[in-house]
Amino acid sequence: MNESDPIVFVVDDDASVRDAVKRLIASVGLRVETFGSTGEFLAANRPQAPACLVLDVRLPDVSGLELQRDLAAANIHIPIIFITGHADVPMSVRAMKAGAVEFLTKPFRGQELLDAIQEAIARDRVAWNERAQMAQLRARYDSLTPREKEVLKLVASGLLNKQIGAELGASELTIKTHRGRVMQKMGADSLADLVKMAERLDPSSRTYK
Amino acid sequence: MESNPGLHRWVSAILRCGLALALVAAALGLTFLLQSVVSTAGYLFFYIAAIASAWFGGRLPGFIAVVLSVMTVAYFLPPANSFQVNRESLPIFVEFSVSALVVGWFSSWRRQAETELQYARDELQLRVEERTAELQHSNSQLLAEMAERKRAEDAYYEAQAELARVTRMSAMGALAASISHEVNQPLAAVVTNADACMMWLSTEPPNIEEARAAVDAIAQQGTRASEVVRHVRAMFTKATPERTKVQVNDLIREVSVLIEGAALRNQVALQTELGVDLPATIGDRVQLQQVMVNLILNGIEAMRDVTDRPRRLLISSLLENSDEVLVTVRDSGVGIAPQDEKRIFDAFFTTKAQGMGMGLSISHSIIESHGGRLWASSNADHGATVHFTLPVDHKSTS
Numbered sequence: 001m002n003e004s005d006p007i008v009f010v011v012d013d014d015a016s017v018r019d020a021v022k023r024l025i026a027s028v029g030l031r032v033e034t035f036g037s038t039g040e041f042l043a044a045n046r047p048q049a050p051a052c053l054v055l056d057v058r059l060p061d062v063s064g065l066e067l068q069r070d071l072a073a074a075n076i077h078i079p080i081i082f083i084t085g086h087a088d089v090p091m092s093v094r095a096m097k098a099g100a101v102e103f104l105t106k107p108f109r110g111q112e113l114l115d116a117i118q119e120a121i122a123r124d125r126v127a128w129n130e131r132a133q134m135a136q137l138r139a140r141y142d143s144l145t146p147r148e149k150e151v152l153k154l155v156a157s158g159l160l161n162k163q164i165g166a167e168l169g170a171s172e173l174t175i176k177t178h179r180g181r182v183m184q185k186m187g188a189d190s191l192a193d194l195v196k197m198a199e200r201l202d203p204s205s206r207t208y209k
Numbered sequence: 210m211e212s213n214p215g216l217h218r219w220v221s222a223i224l225r226c227g228l229a230l231a232l233v234a235a236a237l238g239l240t241f242l243l244q245s246v247v248s249t250a251g252y253l254f255f256y257i258a259a260i261a262s263a264w265f266g267g268r269l270p271g272f273i274a275v276v277l278s279v280m281t282v283a284y285f286l287p288p289a290n291s292f293q294v295n296r297e298s299l300p301i302f303v304e305f306s307v308s309a310l311v312v313g314w315f316s317s318w319r320r321q322a323e324t325e326l327q328y329a330r331d332e333l334q335l336r337v338e339e340r341t342a343e344l345q346h347s348n349s350q351l352l353a354e355m356a357e358r359k360r361a362e363d364a365y366y367e368a369q370a371e372l373a374r375v376t377r378m379s380a381m382g383a384l385a386a387s388i389s390h391e392v393n394q395p396l397a398a399v400v401t402n403a404d405a406c407m408m409w410l411s412t413e414p415p416n417i418e419e420a421r422a423a424v425d426a427i428a429q430q431g432t433r434a435s436e437v438v439r440h441v442r443a444m445f446t447k448a449t450p451e452r453t454k455v456q457v458n459d460l461i462r463e464v465s466v467l468i469e470g471a472a473l474r475n476q477v478a479l480q481t482e483l484g485v486d487l488p489a490t491i492g493d494r495v496q497l498q499q500v501m502v503n504l505i506l507n508g509i510e511a512m513r514d515v516t517d518r519p520r521r522l523l524i525s526s527l528l529e530n531s532d533e534v535l536v537t538v539r540d541s542g543v544g545i546a547p548q549d550e551k552r553i554f555d556a557f558f559t560t561k562a563q564g565m566g567m568g569l570s571i572s573h574s575i576i577e578s579h580g581g582r583l584w585a586s587s588n589a590d591h592g593a594t595v596h597f598t599l600p601v602d603h604k605s606t607s
Contacts (some may be wrong), residue, residue, distance in 0.1 A: 014394045016430050020401035023423055027408035027416075085393045086386075106397035110404025 004049045006121045007031040011041050011064070012056040012083070017106070021054060021083075024110045025117065038062040050128045052101070052120035054113070057084035057091065065091070068098050077127060079120035083108065134200070140186050141201055148185070151178040155191070156198035225266035229274040232258040237281055252282055252305050259309045263317035271313040279306045366470045373467070373502065391437045395430035402426045442574070454489045454602060455497060457526050457534045464501040465524070468509075472522065475509050482525035490534055490599040496575045497599075500583075503568040504538040504595045511542025511592065518591060532601050533581070539594040544587050553585060572597075 008025050010032060012018045018034045025032045031049075035041040039061050041053075055064040062070070068080055082095050082103045092103040101123065102116035144152065147168075154164045161175045168175070188194035236254035243254075255278035263271025282305050283292045294302045406423035409416040461481060472479040505522065512520040523539040545553060554573045569585075576583040576597045583597040 014398070016398040016426065016433070017394060017401065020398040020405060020423075020426060020430075023419065023426070024401050024405035024408060027405050027412065027419065083397075085390050085397070106393055107400035108397070110401055110408065113401075 003047055005031055006050040006052075006125065007033060007047055008052055008054060008117055008121075009041060009046070009078075010034040010054045011036075011038060011059065011067075012054075013037060013058075013060050014056070017056070017083075021113070024113065025054075028114055030117070030121075038064070038067040041067075050121050050125040052079045052081060052117055052124055054081045054083060054117070057082055057095075065095060065098075068095065068100065072098065077124075079123050081113070081116045081120055083113070137186075137197060137201060143185055144182060148178055148182050151175060152182050152186075152194070152198055155179060155182070156195050222269070225262075225270040226273055228266050229258075229262035229270035230277065232262050233274050233277040233281065236278065252278070252309075255282060255305075256309060256312055259313040260316040263313040263315075264320045267320070268314075268317045271317045275306075275309045275313045278309055282306075363470055366467060370467055370471060388437070388441055392434050395434040395437070398430040399427050399434075402430070452491050453494060455492045455494055455599075456489050457487055457536060457599065458483045460494070460497055460501060461524050461526060461536070464498055464505065467498075467502065468505050471506065471509055475513065475520065477509050477512055477520040477522050480521065480523045482523065484525075484527040484534075487526060487528055487534055488601045490579075491602040492579045492599060493575075497579070500572040500575050500597070501536075501538075503572045504597075507568060507595070508538055508540035508542060508592075511540050511544070513542075515542055515591075528601075529598065532603075533598040534601060535596060535598050537594050537596045539588065539592065541588075541590075541592040544591065545585060545593045550585070550587075554583075569595075 008030050010018055010021050010025070012021065012034075013036055015036070018036070022032045022034050033044070035044065038059055055067065057064040059067075064080075064082055064084075071078060071080075079101045080095075080099070081101050082092075083106055084091070084103070085106050095103050101120040102112075104112055104116065141149070141152075150168060151164060154167060159167065161172045161179065165172045165175045182188075183191075183194060186194060186197055188197060233255070236258035239254045240252075259271060259274045259278055262274035266274075279302075280292065283294050283302060284290065402423040406420045406427070409419040409423065461483060465479060465481060469479065471477075501524075505524070508522045509520075512522070518541055521539075521541045524536070525539070526534060526536050529535040554569050573583050576599070580600045581598040583595070585593055585595045587593050
């Protein structure tokens with residue numbers, strides 16, 4: 001297993017339930033990390049990989065539902081599967097509305113949990129890929145010189161090399177050279193590709209109005 | 210009459226004086242009538258007129274009649290036809306005057322005494338009536354107060370019974386939630402481990418080590434669940450915070466008062482046959498009350514559908530073998546079905562639509578923790594009897 005393999009976090013204050021869930025998840029070859037409280041989970045280093053959280057509603061420090069709210073507020077997006085001893089309808093509705101993948105009542109069948117975990121990881125994988133791509137793009141953009149960033153911005157806004165040259169007070173040839181380096185650094189195959197990248201980096205830069 | 214007493218008094222006085230005048234006139238007439246038959250009529254009628262005037266009119270009309278009669282007599286005495294009285298007629302005249310005065314005064318005095326007596330009698334009658342009315346009023350007030358008091362008492366006992374029920378139910382609810390959570394956790398672990406075990410056995414090749422660990426965990430969690438159940442039982446049997454001297458008969462009386470309302474509502478005749486001079490037992494008064502209430506309410510409930518015979522609940526106490534007090538609660542209800550006899554003391558066993566099946570089970574535990582026994586039997590005719598014993602407190606008897 002390596003760093004980018006999917007991982008399941010389990011937070012339950014009952015060690016026996018925690019261990020059983022860990023054993024079950026491990027049987028399908030997924031990575032599992034368990035925590036006895038929300039505090040432990042928040043303090044832990046979470047690997048950069050598609051993940052999901054199996055969360056007990058009733059926890060000693062911060063309840064599962066509060067943790068769900070706190071994570072959303074901290075912009076940490078991780079799909080959550082709730083497990084609880086006794087679920088009432090308002091509680092489950094609240095959890096599902098806040099984006100939970102599944103709400104299981106103990107004792108639940110192993111397959112139900114595994115199915116929910118697969119779905120949650122699939123969801124997170126999409127989101128995670130999105131985030132990874134974005135991070136890569138951001139890194140490439142950061143490698144541009146200030147001049148190149150300006151050129152990229154003006155190219156993306158649809159100006160010709162000559163117009164850009166006039167704008168920046170440089171010759172058309174110089175701009176052409178900058179543009180070539182920008183294409184190379186950003187890993188763009190075409191002008192259209194580059195424009196798309198610019199838009200993803202800065203959605204407000206869309207120029208075709 | 211009441212509106213003008215002054216006027217009334219004057220009219221009455223004039224009428225009474227008129228009466229005296231009329232009576233004297235009548236006496237004169239009668240005397241003349243008699244004189245035409247016999248030579249000397251005497252003064253009989255004048256006496257009568259004086260007496261009657263004094264009697265009916267009072268002192269003044271009596272005196273007026275006497276004066277008028279004396280004048281009349283003087284007029285007719287020799288020398289006749291004049292108010293002059295000569296020497297030989299004087300004794301008769303004086304005799305008449307004095308005797309008429311005396312008779313008139315006596316009559317009026319007598320009349321006044323009688324009037325006063327009558328007045329006193331009337332007064333007494335009035336006072337008696339007033340007093341009677343007063344007594345009747347306070348009597349009805351007392352009755353109303355008693356009814357009000359009875360109502361308040363009923364409401365109080367009903368509220369108390371309701372409170373006891375609610376307390377019992379909410380305590381049971383909290384307990385049930387806690388127990389279900391405590392049991393549910395190991396059960397969840399058992400189910401998940403069982404599923405994990407199956408998963409590990411179906412991998413290629415099967416992972417026997419992991420499967421074994423899962424089965425191990427199942428055994429552990431099963432044991433943990435049974436521990437929880439054992440603790441719950443221990444909670445009922447060992448939690449005996451207070452041990453005081455308890456008189457079983459006092460207990461029965463207290464509980465009977467509590468239960469009276471429920472019995473009344475269900476048309477159940479509550480009867481007690483309490484043993485005389487029972488020795489004290491030792492126990493937790495509240496727990497024992499709870500047992501009594503449970504047994505009695507069960508009995509009442511068992512008679513809910515009984516319509517063809519009296520609903521009778523008999524609570525009795527007696528000393529058995531000189532070291533145990535035996536209490537029985539006998540009802541005339543539907544009785545215990547033979548197949549249920551062994552199970553009625555099991556937790557969660559109930560035949561009632563809304564029962565929790567905890568009453569008899571808890572009662573059983575409580576009595577056992579007191580060193581007594583609790584059992585049930587079917588009656589020969591109808592219904593069931595629940596019996597329990599409590600050991601006698603020998604320290605207090607020796």
